Amino acid sequence: MFNTFRAPLTCGLLVFAPLAWAQSSPQPSRRDVADVYASLCANCHGPKLEGALGPSLVDDTWKSGADDESIARSIREGQLPAGMPAFSAALSPQDIRALVIYIREQGAERRSKGTAFAKPAADKAVRSELHAFKLETVTEGLDTPWSVAFLPDGRMLVTEKEGRLRVVEKGRLLPEPIRGTPAVWSKGQGGLLDVAVHPDYAKNGWIYLSYSDPGANGSAMTAIVRGKLREGRFVEQQTLFRAPPGLYRNAGVHFGSRFVFDGKGHLFFSIGERGHKEDAQDLSRPNGKVHRIHEDGSIPKDNPFVGRKGALPSIWSYGNRNPQGLAQHPVTGELWETEHGPRGGDELNRIEPGRNYGWPVITYGMNYDGTPMTDRTAQEGMEQPVLHWTPSIAVCAADFYTGSHFPQWKNDLFVGALAQQEVRRLRIEGGKVVHQEVLFKDVGRVRDVVSSPDGYLYVAFNGPDRIARLVPAPVVEPASGKAPSAKP
Ligand code: HEC
Known part of the structure; x- marks a missing residue:
């Protein structure tokens, strides 16, 4: 790129050194995107992005295209005749991606301030x-309820994150939790998580629980059990999924997890990547995956990674950051998943066997501290979300x-x-x-x-x-x- 542009003098503070020839992209900065914006853009677009010399970036009108790539291109290549400098020499693609996310966040905040959302009072x-x-x-009277399920007789089961399984009968919360449920690692986002009632409960009485299972040295991993309710106790407990102890992780985040019965004898469940991003791409680890097992915990022979050396045979899909929603479409039978993203890049995915959903190689988000993560939002061999929410x-x-x-x-x-x-x-x-x-x-x-x-x-x-x-x-x-x- 031959770049002889200088910032217009009206802008005053900014002078861009002319670059003779294209250089390799600069390294991603370790600065908060808000600081990058304040130092490079606020002069012309205003400290609140509401426009000054340059146009507003939060009014939802876009001269050069409203999609992410067009906004990134505006920043990268500029609009020299109109007075928008090109930033490809000053900012890495990752920084430019972080700015796009920041512009989206600010725009959404501006819009939500201007709309009255329904806030239903009693x-x-x-x-x-x-x-x-x-x-x-x-x-009411619950402590951090996490999941709700229903028994055929109308009673409601509720998990409380701290590790209690509660029963609500005819609208009344029974004072005593169910005794005998597994001990949970209740720290950070860990605890007693999902509860599900087997579709044939009336015949077999199975209740399924997922929870963060304590391991050695303060580590934990999501595990799955089933058991039956008898006289206020969880009995006949069977462990359906428990990772080898060496695979437990210490972070207190991203356990998943939700259940789906597909009505054909399978149980799907999800596990978040436990704060270890790269694990989501590692098929020898259970975290950052959606799994499929038979309702008794055995492995379906037609699972996508059965027989692959080093891969856990229960894995159904991978590259999933923190899947906290899992649901089966009532008509098509497809498996849909919602995934808690980083800052930006929450996802809605349709989960298909053996597919890679990309985390952390591709994402629409950035780091929580506002530093860039990647500019890669798509890659061959990795699935695109059906939808992403940016801001999250x-x-x-x-x-x-x-x-x-x-x-x-x-x-x-x-x-x-x-x-x-x-x-x-x-x-x-x-x-x-x-x-x-x-x-x-x-x-x-x-x-x-x-x-x-x-x-x-x-x-x-x-x-x-x-x-x-x-x-x-x-x-x-x-x-x-x-x-x-x-x-x-
Ligand atoms: C020297 C002033 C100046 C600076 C500095 C500047 N901009 Fe601009 N920017 C403009 C002007 C003027 C336009 C309108 C260009 C046009 O009319 O095509 C513009 C346009 C844009 C657009 C396209 C808007 C649309 O409607 O399509 C984006 C996005 C944008 N700027 C982002 C940024 C970001 C992010 C930064 C900081 C990294 C920045 N700008 C820095 C002046 C500036």
Whole structure:
């Protein structure tokens, strides 16, 4: 590139040294992207990105293209005649990618300030695009509920992260937790995690639990057991998945984990990469993967890595960062997964056997401290997400709605978000997300979302801790609380 551009004098502070010839890209900086923006861009685009000499970068209008690549190109190549310098000599591709994420974050924050999201108060009807609903509290008095499941008799099972399995009977939380559940490593994000009831529970009585299993020297790894409930105890426990002790990890983050029964005798479960990014690409390790086993823990012979030397035979897909939502599409039977990304790059994936979902080689996110991670968002042999959320919403749980109380929501995917404290409805057609709606926001961190056998949508909240459900509200108060749509 022959670059003889100098910053216009109107810009005052910035002078760009002319470069004779193209150089190899600069190294990624170790600076917070907000500092990079402040030192290189704020003069012209304003400290809040709202525009000065250069245009606003948060008004959602783009002269040179609205997609990520066009924005990156604007930064890389500039628009010299119009006064936008090229930054390819000053900034690495990774830094430019981090700036794109930063611009997206700031834009989303600006937009959300300008919109009133529904924040359902007790017994207040909320009107959404397709249905009016109320958020009705089912039970309080829980400590950090993580997952919710239903027994055929209507009782509800709730895991509390600290390690207790609780029972809610006719809306009443039984004071005593179930005794005899496995000891859990309850630190950081670890603890008692998912609970699921076998589809043939009425016949076999199996309850499945996932939890962070304590190992040597303060390490832990997600493990899976099943057992039966008898007189307030968890009995006949069988271990279905436990990694060899040498593979346990010390970090307190990214355990996953969710269950899906596919109705054909298989159980899917997910394990996060445990804070060791590279493990997600390593088939000899259980973390950063979605697994498939038979309901009794044995390995299906047709799993994709059975017989591959050094690979764990339970692995179904890999390159998954922290899959905290797993759900089976009620019509197509496909497995859908939500994955908690870094800063930016939360993902919705359709999981297929043997595929590599790319973490950490490709990602739409950057490091939490604002330093760049990679500019690579796609690569041959690695799957693209169906959708990514940048900025992150801290996507957690996901379930398809299969109930009858909200007929127009049938087969829509509902996802919960911790940081953004919201539940979103995603309309999926032909394997793509064609519409997103934020149903409500800011009534607590959403830990679990479950389509219940009695046809409602249950939500587990952390802070304040409670289980609530969405119930139809026949009377709609006019024009209040209409939830706006989110851009996909
Ligand atoms: C010397 C002033 C100046 C500086 C410094 C500057 N910009 Fe610009 N920028 C402009 C101007 C002027 C435009 C409008 C160009 C046009 O009209 O095509 C622009 C356009 C853009 C666009 C395209 C906007 C659109 O509507 O498509 C992006 C993105 C952008 N700048 C990002 C940045 C970033 C990020 C930095 C810092 C790394 C930066 N700019 C630094 C002046 C500047």
